[in-house]
Amino acid sequence: MNLSILDEIPSSLIERYLGATADQAPAAKVEVKVNGVAHDEYARTLRDIGLSSNPSLALYLHVPFCATRCHFCACNTNVTHDADQIDDYLDTLEREMDLVVAALGAGRPVCQLHVGGGTPNHLSDGQLIRLMEIVHQHFQIAEDACVCIECNPRRASAGQMELLRSLGFGWISLGVQDLSLDVQRAIGRIQSEAVIRDVCQMAREVGFENINIDLIHGLPNQTERALASTLEQVISLRPDRIRCFSYAHAPSRRPNQLAINAQSLPSPTEKISLFGRVVKELTQAGYTWIGVDCFAGPRDDWTRAQAEGRLRRNSMGYTAAPTDYQLACGPHGLGEVGSLFVQNESSLTGWTRAVMAGRLPIAWGHHLSDEDYRRRRVYEHLLCNLVLPASTAKTLGADLESLGRCAQDGLLEMDAEGIRVTERGRFFLESLCAQHASSLDWDSAQWLFPKSR
Ligand code: SF4
Numbered sequence: 001m002n003l004s005i006l007d008e009i010p011s012s013l014i015e016r017y018l019g020a021t022a023d024q025a026p027a028a029k030v031e032v033k034v035n036g037v038a039h040d041e042y043a044r045t046l047r048d049i050g051l052s053s054n055p056s057l058a059l060y061l062h063v064p065f066c067a068t069r070c071h072f073c074a075c076n077t078n079v080t081h082d083a084d085q086i087d088d089y090l091d092t093l094e095r096e097m098d099l100v101v102a103a104l105g106a107g108r109p110v111c112q113l114h115v116g117g118g119t120p121n122h123l124s125d126g127q128l129i130r131l132m133e134i135v136h137q138h139f140q141i142a143e144d145a146c147v148c149i150e151c152n153p154r155r156a157s158a159g160q161m162e163l164l165r166s167l168g169f170g171w172i173s174l175g176v177q178d179l180s181l182d183v184q185r186a187i188g189r190i191q192s193e194a195v196i197r198d199v200c201q202m203a204r205e206v207g208f209e210n211i212n213i214d215l216i217h218g219l220p221n222q223t224e225r226a227l228a229s230t231l232e233q234v235i236s237l238r239p240d241r242i243r244c245f246s247y248a249h250a251p252s253r254r255p256n257q258l259a260i261n262a263q264s265l266p267s268p269t270e271k272i273s274l275f276g277r278v279v280k281e282l283t284q285a286g287y288t289w290i291g292v293d294c295f296a297g298p299r300d301d302w303t304r305a306q307a308e309g310r311l312r313r314n315s316m317g318y319t320a321a322p323t324d325y326q327l328a329c330g331p332h333g334l335g336e337v338g339s340l341f342v343q344n345e346s347s348l349t350g351w352t353r354a355v356m357a358g359r360l361p362i363a364w365g366h367h368l369s370d371e372d373y374r375r376r377r378v379y380e381h382l383l384c385n386l387v388l389p390a391s392t393a394k395t396l397g398a399d400l401e402s403l404g405r406c407a408q409d410g411l412l413e414m415d416a417e418g419i420r421v422t423e424r425g426r427f428f429l430e431s432l433c434a435q436h437a438s439s440l441d442w443d444s445a446q447w448l449f450p451k452s453r
Pocket residue numbers: 065066067068069070072073074075077117118119152175
């Protein structure tokens with residue numbers, strides 16, 4: 001990537017598309033058109049899915065526990081060292097799955113299982129075994145399913161890697177964030193490169209097929225030079241995929257972020273430069289830039305799918321093998337079943353209370369209209385595949401005028417063949433799509449996606 005492209009980006013553009021901090025995000029973004037979905041409506045939808053001959057399902061499980069709370073964390077989690085509390089959570093999870101399969105039918109095949117958190121590998125070996133027993137009691141994990149678990153490298157061990165592999169996990173996602181000590185001190189998460197290297201080696205030795213590493217740009221004290229050093233070290237580990245999230249500072253919503261000195265955060269312009277550096281280093285190392293914030297090797301499914309214009313994105317991230325329905329269990333889990341979105345109660349207490357009362361624990365739901373659903377799919381396609389053919393673009397009607405303004409800003413190219421995202425446009429792509437399709441507003445307060453690492 002030619003970094004001079006970043007020099008040419010006027011600050012007014014950065015301000016217009018990325019300027020608002022998470023705390024300053026316009027209120028309108030929060031007012032997603034939630035129209036209220038009762039739990040019996042969700043149950044009815046699950047029953048309908050169960051009646052279809054061969055529904056393709058993905059399942060997300062949220063494990064809401066960590067050993068400590070990182071200052072930058074935006075996840076739904078609880079710090080605990082109480083094994084009984086985690087055992088109680090597993091009891092409730094089992095009950096929740098009982099309720100789901102009572103509507104859906106037991107033993108439905110699942111093509112993608114993602115266990116996220118929180119820190120799933122904060123669970124003891126016995127608890128991890130039980131977690132997977134619960135899954136197998138309720139669903140049938142397809143033989144070629146993508147089965148992924150998020151892990152904190154500091155909690156991993158050779159024995160745990162072996163256990164996870166034996167439980168059927170083939171993919172592992174490691175939270176690394178940044179390897180600079182200055183940044184690590186500022187975010188309250190110290191972990192050395194040696195620890196990450198050991199975990200990657202252990203994971204490879206026991207046969208994990210795919211290792212993902214998560215990084216974050218926009219962290220306190222993060223400099224381009226130090227980030228380049230992090231990237232060099234991460235590239236030397238040869239992960240299959242790398243994701244680089246954008247840090248959103250919102251202490252009013254996430255009080256743990258008050259521990260971060262706002263003065264030490266990079267400005268929006270510096271943040272763009274940091275991400276530009278990520279793109280440059282990773283693409284030079286042979287990774288392909290996927291969608292907004294991911295990078296994959298040349299033979300990766302995502303790389304091929306993006307080149308062929310068939311990459312998709314669901315609540316668990318990008319996918320080259322989309323499923324019709326994504327179910328979610330555990331507090332805060334977000335399910336996407338056709339045009340219906342449902343999110344579970346966020347607090348452990350609220351979620352537990354609902355499940356123990358015998359009802360599906362959703363806190364809210366949202367039905368997309370046919371038109372919203374269609375628009376969502378169109379913007380999802382642009383976000384993933386960076387192009388829209390003319391026949392699709394023309395269905396965007398009134399949006400074409402504001403997309404034309406994005407083209408004037410150099411973010412898009414629009415002509416008789418359709419719409420293409422420019423290199424400059426990729427730095428603003430998520431914001432551009434969110435502005436045009438409220439249902440893609442993943443970051444709004446009521447539309448939080450479980451983190452997809
Ligand atoms: S960033 Fe990850 S490990 Fe840190 S508190 Fe949040 S969920 Fe836990």
